[in-house]
Amino acid sequence: MMDRPAVDVSHLPTESFGHRSIVWWGTVGFMVSEGATLAIAASSYLYLRGNETDWPPPPTPLPDLLLPTINVALLLLSLWVVHRAKHHAMRFEKRHTGIWMMICTAVAFITTVLRGFEFASVNTSWDDHAYGSLVWLILGLHGTLILTDLIEGGVIGSIFFTDRCQDKHFSDVEDVALYKWFLVLSWVILYFLIYLSPRLM
Amino acid sequence: MTDAFGRQAALIERLWWPTLWVLTAIYIAVMIALAYAMLRRRHVDEVKSEVRTARWVGAAIAGTVVILFAYFISDLFTARAIAGIERKDGVTIEVTGLQWWWRVEYSDSVPERRLTTANEIHIPVGRPVRIITSSADVIHSFWIRELHGKRDLIPGDKSEFWLRADSAGVFRGQCAEFCGLEHAKMALVVVAEPEAQFQAWYDRQLSAARVPPVAVTRADSLIRSGHDVFVTKACVMCHTIRGTTAGSSIGPDLTHLASRRMIAAGTRTNTRGNLAGWVVDPQGIKPGALMPPNNLTPAELEALISFLESLK
Amino acid sequence: MTSPELTHPVPPTRLDDEEVANLEEVWTDRPGLYGFLATVDHKRIATRYIVSAFFFFALAGVGALMMRTQLALPENRLLGPDFYRQVFTVHGTTMMFIFAVPVMQAVGLYLVPLMIGTRNVAFPRLNALGFWVYLIGSLLLWVSFFMNTGPDAGWFSYVPLAGPEYGPGKRSDVWAQTITFTEISAIISAIEIIVTVFKQRAPGMTLNRVPLFVWAMVVTSFMVLFAMPTVATASAMLALDRLVGTHFFNVAEGGDPLLWQHLFWFFGHPEVYIIFIPATGLISSMLPALTRREVFGYPLILMALVGTAFMSFGLWVHHMFAAGIPMLGGSFFTAASVMIAIPTGVQIFCWIATIWTGRPRLTVAMHYLLGFFFIFVIGGMTGVMIASVPLDWQLHDSFFIVAHFHYVLIGGAVFPLLGAVHHWFPKVTGRMMSEKLGRIAFWFTFAGMNITFFPMHFLGIYGMPRRVYTYLDGLGWNGLNLTATIGSYILAVGVLLFVFNAVRSRLAGAPASADPWGADTLEWATSSPPPSYAFANIPIVHGRSPMWTREPGEGAVTGLDSKESLDEQQRMTLITSVIDARPDGRHKDPNPTILPMLAGLAIGGALIACLFTPWGLPIGSVLVLIPLLLWGYPHKPAAEAEVE
Numbered sequence A: 001m002m003d004r005p006a007v008d009v010s011h012l013p014t015e016s017f018g019h020r021s022i023v024w025w026g027t028v029g030f031m032v033s034e035g036a037t038l039a040i041a042a043s044s045y046l047y048l049r050g051n052e053t054d055w056p057p058p059p060t061p062l063p064d065l066l067l068p069t070i071n072v073a074l075l076l077l078s079l080w081v082v083h084r085a086k087h088h089a090m091r092f093e094k095r096h097t098g099i100w101m102m103i104c105t106a107v108a109f110i111t112t113v114l115r116g117f118e119f120a121s122v123n124t125s126w127d128d129h130a131y132g133s134l135v136w137l138i139l140g141l142h143g144t145l146i147l148t149d150l151i152e153g154g155v156i157g158s159i160f161f162t163d164r165c166q167d168k169h170f171s172d173v174e175d176v177a178l179y180k181w182f183l184v185l186s187w188v189i190l191y192f193l194i195y196l197s198p199r200l201m
Numbered sequence B: 001m002t003d004a005f006g007r008q009a010a011l012i013e014r015l016w017w018p019t020l021w022v023l024t025a026i027y028i029a030v031m032i033a034l035a036y037a038m039l040r041r042r043h044v045d046e047v048k049s050e051v052r053t054a055r056w057v058g059a060a061i062a063g064t065v066v067i068l069f070a071y072f073i074s075d076l077f078t079a080r081a082i083a084g085i086e087r088k089d090g091v092t093i094e095v096t097g098l099q100w101w102w103r104v105e106y107s108d109s110v111p112e113r114r115l116t117t118a119n120e121i122h123i124p125v126g127r128p129v130r131i132i133t134s135s136a137d138v139i140h141s142f143w144i145r146e147l148h149g150k151r152d153l154i155p156g157d158k159s160e161f162w163l164r165a166d167s168a169g170v171f172r173g174q175c176a177e178f179c180g181l182e183h184a185k186m187a188l189v190v191v192a193e194p195e196a197q198f199q200a201w202y203d204r205q206l207s208a209a210r211v212p213p214v215a216v217t218r219a220d221s222l223i224r225s226g227h228d229v230f231v232t233k234a235c236v237m238c239h240t241i242r243g244t245t246a247g248s249s250i251g252p253d254l255t256h257l258a259s260r261r262m263i264a265a266g267t268r269t270n271t272r273g274n275l276a277g278w279v280v281d282p283q284g285i286k287p288g289a290l291m292p293p294n295n296l297t298p299a300e301l302e303a304l305i306s307f308l309e310s311l312k
Numbered sequence C: 001m002t003s004p005e006l007t008h009p010v011p012p013t014r015l016d017d018e019e020v021a022n023l024e025e026v027w028t029d030r031p032g033l034y035g036f037l038a039t040v041d042h043k044r045i046a047t048r049y050i051v052s053a054f055f056f057f058a059l060a061g062v063g064a065l066m067m068r069t070q071l072a073l074p075e076n077r078l079l080g081p082d083f084y085r086q087v088f089t090v091h092g093t094t095m096m097f098i099f100a101v102p103v104m105q106a107v108g109l110y111l112v113p114l115m116i117g118t119r120n121v122a123f124p125r126l127n128a129l130g131f132w133v134y135l136i137g138s139l140l141l142w143v144s145f146f147m148n149t150g151p152d153a154g155w156f157s158y159v160p161l162a163g164p165e166y167g168p169g170k171r172s173d174v175w176a177q178t179i180t181f182t183e184i185s186a187i188i189s190a191i192e193i194i195v196t197v198f199k200q201r202a203p204g205m206t207l208n209r210v211p212l213f214v215w216a217m218v219v220t221s222f223m224v225l226f227a228m229p230t231v232a233t234a235s236a237m238l239a240l241d242r243l244v245g246t247h248f249f250n251v252a253e254g255g256d257p258l259l260w261q262h263l264f265w266f267f268g269h270p271e272v273y274i275i276f277i278p279a280t281g282l283i284s285s286m287l288p289a290l291t292r293r294e295v296f297g298y299p300l301i302l303m304a305l306v307g308t309a310f311m312s313f314g315l316w317v318h319h320m321f322a323a324g325i326p327m328l329g330g331s332f333f334t335a336a337s338v339m340i341a342i343p344t345g346v347q348i349f350c351w352i353a354t355i356w357t358g359r360p361r362l363t364v365a366m367h368y369l370l371g372f373f374f375i376f377v378i379g380g381m382t383g384v385m386i387a388s389v390p391l392d393w394q395l396h397d398s399f400f401i402v403a404h405f406h407y408v409l410i411g412g413a414v415f416p417l418l419g420a421v422h423h424w425f426p427k428v429t430g431r432m433m434s435e436k437l438g439r440i441a442f443w444f445t446f447a448g449m450n451i452t453f454f455p456m457h458f459l460g461i462y463g464m465p466r467r468v469y470t471y472l473d474g475l476g477w478n479g480l481n482l483t484a485t486i487g488s489y490i491l492a493v494g495v496l497l498f499v500f501n502a503v504r505s506r507l508a509g510a511p512a513s514a515d516p517w518g519a520d521t522l523e524w525a526t527s528s529p530p531p532s533y534a535f536a537n538i539p540i541v542h543g544r545s546p547m548w549t550r551e552p553g554e555g556a557v558t559g560l561d562s563k564e565s566l567d568e569q570q571r572m573t574l575i576t577s578v579i580d581a582r583p584d585g586r587h588k589d590p591n592p593t594i595l596p597m598l599a600g601l602a603i604g605g606a607l608i609a610c611l612f613t614p615w616g617l618p619i620g621s622v623l624v625l626i627p628l629l630l631w632g633y634p635h636k637p638a639a640e641a642e643v644e
């Protein structure tokens, strides 16, 4: 019976990072289903586009490029910022983590506002034509993710300036970083789809 | 599946019976295996039986793969045979689904020989028929099971398919896609008849309605006043009767109403009583139908029905 | 209580009686209404889910009886066309979205943590939220139905019939909202199950020792993650078309009604396996106890599950064969559809082999499993028939299809489920269900089911379309319809007897031991009903059938609860590594709170407001945010600070 010993786990940590933490897995789960949502919206775009000879359907002009391109650049920048925050979080540096999270939130705030203006710069309205509906749908779906990320980042960031901060909030920062990757990469693809692909094809 | 009168339906039926028998046989085999598994006497030699069982399972899986593959191949051949119908010298009919009836338009290179009718389709035996599907509102589905399987009528998506009747008969078809309140009572009649009969029918249908110019007999006068009721009451706002001033296409074309077997899209037989019942109160027969009830005096009704019955 | 070394020889240091009493106090909900509403115990929440799902099943079943009564005679005038279309839509929507999927997930939420030897699901509060969202969505559907605003365009709401032009009023909006609600909760449950299984298995439960029901739930949950967002997006697009005038499905402005069909069935086909796969898991996990041997071909069954899941995303077009898709596309989807019969066949063969080589015992649960084989395989065979494009052209949208899917759904999901209820009832309630009454109920259900649905095959072949509120006399359909109706009454008696048996046994059944069937999985290791903390000491797993390979005085996990954690009322769960389930962390499990319910109510309010104005969304979002922020925001860790 010596081969069936007990296992003592009292020494194990109560917080951990990455795939050792269950919150990380939860975040991945939500990312998968949100990713599926975006993929479906993109497929619908391609499906209806396949029915048309000209895209965008005349007389709708092409969407503007300037604002969305700035926004993509900002999103990429926010990736770097959130990684600074993560860097400090993994060392449990409370103040630095907090500061970088705040910078991150500021960038996210600007992106959110710019996203609002993007609706005006696509040169079509949701009720003009299925094309307009699709562009607004994609902007909107991704927009809610941006908004969620902004709020989440802001709330978690602010905790580091209070005395309520616990170990688990450091691992939350890592989840914010992970989510940011999803947010940015998915947008790079969708940016290509709605802004560049009508110009190229 | 059963009772095929047409080439396509026959091809499908030819796939159906072997499929049914083979799958039934497999089903019975599976049930026997299960019953035996439950009831059999247990052996002691567990290890040996585990290995033997594994072999049986492997064989069953292999059998499944083989049978499904054969099935897929016969399915492919059937689908190709159905699509590969001879298309020379075809009749082209555009069928439009509307809530809850069918508009039927025969096309012809000569404009005068184009024909619009409703709810009853005649086709010549032995000649291929091209059906162009279209819908004016929601999705409907065209299904004459003796001739062919279903085809959906989808708004904004005109497409076509072919069928051919190989023996004469009268078939009832019914809309097979849920299309709202009266989906249940959206049927149609298809008459497959020999070429000569079909041509005679077609020529008769092409003629306009004849309203007696002067009322000589009592019957004629009844028809005349029925015509007057029709063109002065609401009817004219929705229906066409060629040869009269009624020319609206919201409802079915009634030019040869009396020649049809059924009324209200296959809901009632075309008798005087049913016709009167329908005209006065369509909602009683087909609640929700897009034809309003009509307030007519008994005399008006009498005349109107006589007129409608004259539309042979 | 804790030991310095990682492992040490038996006898292990287990929790003593006093500590167990402490543990009990930490994990038990407060009594009374607050405790009821605030609970985050997966067992309580799952039970609630199951009871609600059965409640809606009964309602939808009564709807079915109404339909059958209407169809008993030709030109019957009992239900008018406007009521009938609501009844079949609400029946189908309820059965699929409110009964079948949730009930399977709920059984998973109950059994999975116990089967893998953990104390709670990964995110207990989220789990509670999922339930409340589900409940509100389901009530929305039924309250609307009672107010004559029930959805009326069928359970797949084809546009344009469900669109703004041909579906005025709120009926289809209610449908779209119900879908959104139930999909949110389905996604939540899926994430719960995946993370719980990946991270909280008892030490030693490596991936190849995970019980097949747990595997089935994991596979299903992954399918949910991909399938449910599709229908949620599609129903949001439908709602937008109806509410704010977008044109996704409007032909006149570049939309396409076929896009709806593609989106719906891209979800809708996986949906039917989302219902069926958990049921296969139930079978695989009941059979060992019922045949007294391990399931034959564990790896084969596992491969079949995964294979089915992948394939099921590649055959949605077989629901659209009559829409006029190109021939080549049709053949592809035929090939995919018949291929999926292979993994299903593999499972059937493995189960028969299990019975063959085992020593089967005819409990009520076993009755239902045999009923499953008899019924489901018929449904599978008709599925193979309609997978052929030419045959489907004839059979599509006829009563043959109604027969097919009731055979697979009732045979493939309801029968295993009813069997599972008999099987796990003692575990959940601590009381046995009456075997005698169970047998009687089974025979009514079995006979009724076949008498109801077998004639429908012929009806379809003889040309009766589905979704008709009545039919004319003289078409040769009368006798078959009347038979089906009589069958449905027999079936209803069976269901009633089943419900009666469950209620009576719950109140006065014979007390159950911890392991009445001599089963092999871990849920039977704890008492019946399980204590709130499930396992005082997390067991250690040494094989696929831990209950059968247990040894007296066997070791268990120690040191999960520390003196401090017990003092602080801190609930602890064990985190293990994904692949080999090695202990990897001690997770602080959250305490009960009313916030999930409040958040659920806020989400409910927001989505219902969206029925009436697009402003419902922004305003509602803010309302939803408040409880969520409260929930996420940390409490002052006073106690912790003190200890440190």
Ligand code: HEA
Pocket (backbone or CB within 6 Å): B023, B026, B030, B063, B064, B065, B067, B068, C272, C273, C275, C276, C318, C319, C337, C338, C340, C341, C344, C345, C346, C348, C376, C377, C379, C380, C381, C382, C383, C384, C386, C387, C388, C392, C395, C396, C397, C401, C404, C405, C408, C409, C412, C413
């Ligand atoms: C639990 C749910 C469930 C399950 C498991 C299945 C299983 C299958 N279904 Fe079914 N299906 C539905 C639920 C389900 N279905 C529903 C709800 C609808 C209708 C939706 C609506 O329109 O409202 C539908 C509709 C539907 C259609 C569309 C019909 C139409 O609308 O025209 C098709 C077409 O291909 C189809 C095919 C199949 C096939 C091939 C299987 C296969 O997976 C079956 C495989 C199983 C077996 C074959 C039996 C076991 C195997 C053996 C014993 C091996 C030996 C067998 C052979 C050699 C053949 N189904």
Ligand code: HEA
Pocket (backbone or CB within 6 Å): C055, C057, C058, C059, C060, C061, C062, C064, C065, C067, C068, C088, C089, C091, C092, C093, C095, C096, C099, C100, C153, C154, C155, C156, C402, C406, C409, C410, C414, C452, C466, C467, C468, C469, C488, C491, C492, C495, C496, C499
């Ligand atoms: C899991 C899914 C599921 C289940 C279990 C059922 C169960 C049943 N279904 Fe259902 N059905 C569907 C899913 C399901 N159905 C779907 C998806 C559709 C398509 C809808 C559409 O076209 O849009 C459909 C359509 C459908 C039709 C076709 C309608 C039409 O096209 O016109 C019919 C007709 O006979 C029918 C009948 C039945 C019957 C008699 C049962 C019976 O098995 C029901 C048995 C249950 C009972 C009889 C309840 C008994 C309870 C009581 C008596 C109350 C007791 C309660 C307490 C004491 C609390 N169903």
Ligand code: CUA
Pocket (backbone or CB within 6 Å): B097, B100, B139, B140, B141, B175, B176, B177, B178, B179, B180, B182, B183, B184, B186
């Ligand atoms: Cu037209 Cu159903």
Ligand SMILES: [Cu+2]
Pocket (backbone or CB within 6 Å): C268, C269, C272, C315, C316, C318, C319
């Ligand atoms: Cu399917």
